[in-house]
Amino acid sequence: MTKQAALAGVRQYLDDGHFEQDLRRRVAFRSDSQDPAHASELPRYLLEEIQPLLQRLGFDCQLLANPEAGGPFLIATRLEDPALHTVLSYGHGDVVPGYAEQWRTGLNPWQLTLEGERWYGRGTADNKGQHSINLTALEQVLKARDGRLGFNLKLLFEMGEEAGSPGLRQLCQEQRELLRADVFIASDGPRLNQARPTLFLGSRGSAQFRLEVNTRDKGLHSGNWGGVMSNPGVVLANALASLVDQNGRIRCRELLPANIPDNVRAAIVDLEIQRESLGRPLDEHWGEPGLTLGERLFAWNTLEILAFSAGNPQKPVNAIPPRAVAFCQLRFVLGTPWQQLESLLRAHLDREGFSQVEIVMERCSPATRLDPDNPWVRFAKTSIAGSSAQRLALLPNLAGTLPNDIFAEVLGLPTLWIPHSYPGCSQHAPDEHLLLPVIREGLEIMTALFWDLGDLPRT
Numbered sequence: 029m030t031k032q033a034a035l036a037g038v039r040q041y042l043d044d045g046h047f048e049q050d051l052r053r054r055v056a057f058r059s060d061s062q063d064p065a066h067a068s069e070l071p072r073y074l075l076e077e078i079q080p081l082l083q084r085l086g087f088d089c090q091l092l093a094n095p096e097a098g099g100p101f102l103i104a105t106r107l108e109d110p111a112l113h114t115v116l117s118y119g120h121g122d123v124v125p126g127y128a129e130q131w132r133t134g135l136n137p138w139q140l141t142l143e144g145e146r147w148y149g150r151g152t153a154d155n156k157g158q159h160s161i162n163l164t165a166l167e168q169v170l171k172a173r174d175g176r177l178g179f180n181l182k183l184l185f186e187m188g189e190e191a192g193s194p195g196l197r198q199l200c201q202e203q204r205e206l207l208r209a210d211v212f213i214a215s216d217g218p219r220l221n222q223a224r225p226t227l228f229l230g231s232r233g234s235a236q237f238r239l240e241v242n243t244r245d246k247g248l249h250s251g252n253w254g255g256v257m258s259n260p261g262v263v264l265a266n267a268l269a270s271l272v273d274q275n276g277r278i279r280c281r282e283l284l285p286a287n288i289p290d291n292v293r294a295a296i297v298d299l300e301i302q303r304e305s306l307g308r309p310l311d312e313h314w315g316e317p318g319l320t321l322g323e324r325l326f327a328w329n330t331l332e333i334l335a336f337s338a339g340n341p342q343k344p345v346n347a348i349p350p351r352a353v354a355f356c357q358l359r360f361v362l363g364t365p366w367q368q369l370e371s372l373l374r375a376h377l378d379r380e381g382f383s384q385v386e387i388v389m390e391r392c393s394p395a396t397r398l399d400p401d402n403p404w405v406r407f408a409k410t411s412i413a414g415s416s417a418q419r420l421a422l423l424p425n426l427a428g429t430l431p432n433d434i435f436a437e438v439l440g441l442p443t444l445w446i447p448h449s450y451p452g453c454s455q456h457a458p459d460e461h462l463l464l465p466v467i468r469e470g471l472e473i474m475t476a477l478f479w480d481l482g483d484l485p486r487t
Contacts, residue, residue: 031479034172035415038165038475042468047164048147052140053077054121054156055149061099061122061191070099070187073121078102078185081163085170087183095202096195099187103206106181111486114180116209116441119159120189120216123151130458137460145464152462153453155189158215161448161467165474169482178482182209192391193431200438211404212441213477215448215470216430220299220421221306222450222463225473227408228423230443231430232326233395235358235369236334238388239264240351247339247347260352261338267382268354271373272331276314280331280376285363288319288327291400292424296322299421307452325427329360361425362397394433396443397425404442407484408477412446415476416469446473 041047057073060066071091079089079102087104094100099122107114126137135141137150151157170177184207188194200207219226241260248257271280278284301322303310315324324330334357339349360366370389377385398405400422412420426445436443448470454460 029172029174031172031476034169034475034479035472037171038168038471039468041164041168042471047160047467047471048140048142050164051147051149051152051157051160054160055140055151056138057121058126058138059122059151059187060125061188062125067099070122074100074102074185074187078121079104081167082183085167086175087181092199092203094188094195095198098191098194101187101195101199102183102185103203104183104185105206106177108176108178108180109486112179113211113481113484113486114182114209115481116182116184116207116212116435116439117162118184118186118212118214118435119162120155120186121151121159122187122190123154123156124190124456126150127458132459135459137458146461147464147467148459148461150460153218153449153460154455155216157462157467158448158470159185161470162215162474165471165478168475169478172479173482176482177478179484180209182207189431193434196431197434197438200434204439207439209439209441212435212439212443213408213446214444215446215474217426217428217445217447218449218451218453218455219447219466220423222452222466224418224421225412225416225469226421226423226447227405227412228426228445228447229398229400229402229405230362230396230425230436231432232425232427233360233364233366233393233433234429235360235366235392236390237356237358237369237373238390239267239354239356240386240388241267241353241384242351242386243384244350247345247350250346250348253348257348259348261349263382264336264338264352264354264385267377267380267385268333268336268356270380270382271376272333275317276330277316278329278331280372282372282376283331283358283360283364283369284329285361287363288323292327292397293323295400295422295424296320296326299326299423301325326423326425327361329358329364332357332359359427359429360395362395364395366392366394393429393431394437395425396432396436398436398442398444400424402442404444407480408444408446411477411480412473414480415473418469446470446477
C-alpha cells in the first residue's frame with residue numbers, strides 16, 4: 029500500500045460521515061473538569077470512548093488515577109520494534125463549562141450541529157475535535173500499512189487540562205520511563221489563521237499574581253475624609269501604571285527577555301503578520317515599540333491587568349474604599365527570569381514608592397521553545413509541505429500557554445504541535461466550532477505525517 033492509499037482512505041472516512049459520527053459521540057460527553065457535578069464523565073470518556081478504539085488499534089492501555097485531585101489519565105503504548113523511533117502524543121478529553129444558555133438559538137454545547145462549514149459543539153476545537161483528527165489519521169495509516177506503523181507510539185490522555193492539568197507533572201515524573209520517547213507530536217491551540225497550516229514549537233509562559241492595597245478595616249465617607257486619608261484604588265492604579273504604560277509597554281524592564289534570537293525573528297518574518305492577519309484589526313501602536321506585530325505577539329512579553337476592583341462597582345457609594353486588588357498576568361517567552369518574578373516586582377514597587385502594595389503569587393507555567401533548526405522541525409516542515417498546498421506557518425512558540433514545559437523539561441523531548449483549530453473558533457466561549465476545510469486538511473496532514481514517520485530510517 030502507499031501513502032496515497034492512506035490519504036484516500038482518510039478522505040473517504042470523512043466524506044462517508046464516519047468522522048462526524050465519532051465527534052458527535054465525543055461531544056455528547058459532558059466532560060467539564062471544572063464542575064464537580066460532572067466528575068463521573070471524566071473517566072467515562074476514556075473508558076467508553078477512547079480506550080476501546082486504542083485497544084482495537086493494538087495499544088496496551090493503562091488507566092491511572094490522578095496523583096493529585098482531578099480526572100484520571102490514560103497511557104496507551106504500541107511498540108513494534110525497539111530499533112524504531114518512538115513518538116509520544118497527547119490529548120485532553122475534558123472541556124470548559126458548556127454555558128448552554130449563552131449559545132445561539134438552535135445550538136447546544138453537548139450536541140454536534142453542522143451549519144455549512146462550521147461544526148458546533150463544546151470540545152470541537154478544544155480538544156476533542158483535534159485529537160479525533162489525529163486518531164482517525166492514525167487508524168487509516170495502520171490500515172494502509174497492513175497493521176503496522178513503522179514506528180512506536182505512546183499516547184497520553186488527561187482529563188484536567190481545563191482545570192490547570194493537576195497531577196500531570198507528577199504523573200510524568202513518576203512514569204518517565206513508561207513515557208520515554210524520541211519526539212513529542214500533538215495537536216492543540218489554534219493555527220495562525222484558518223488558511224495556513226501551522227507548526228508551533230512551544231508556548232509562552234504564564235504567571236498570574238495579585239497586587240493588593242489593604243489600608244483600613246472599613247470605608248470612610250469621601251466628604252469627611254477625602255484629601256486626608258489615602259485611597260487604595262488610587263495607590264494601586266498608580267502602582268500598575270509604574271509597571272505598564274498607557275500603550276501596553278512594560279515599564280519594569282527586568283520582566284523582559286534579553287533579546288529575540290535571530291532564527292526566531294526570521295521565522296516570525298515569514299508569518300507576515302499584518303494588521304488584518306488574525307481576523308480582526310490589531311492595535312498597531314500597542315505594546316513594545318520598535319518590534320513588529322508578529323514579534324510582539326510571539327517573541328515578547330506582555331503584562332495584562334485581568335481585573336481591577338475597589339469598593340463596590342455594582343453599587344458605588346460615597347466612600348473611600350478600604351481595599352483595592354488587581355489580578356495580573358505576565359505572558360512571557362523563553363529567556364525571562366520568571367523564577368525571580370516576585371522579588372523583581374517587589375524591588376520595582378519599592379523603588380517606585382509603593383511599598384504598601386502587597387504581592388500574592390498564584391500560578392505559573394514556564395515558557396518553552398524548541399530551536400527552529402532542530403532536525404525534528406525540519407522533518408515536520410518537509411512532511412507538511414508535501415501534504416498541503418498552503419504555505420506552512422512556523423511559530424517558534426504559541427502566543428498562549430500549554431503544559432508544554434512538562435513534555436519539554438520533565439520528559440526532555442523536542443516538542444511539535446500541529447493545531448487543527450483557528451483563532452475565530454470561539455474556544456472556551458459560546459458557539460465553539462471547527463471548520464470543515466481545516467478538518468479535511470488536518471486529516472490529510474496528520475495521515476501524511478504518520479506515514480512519513482514510518483518511513484524514517486531506524487534509530
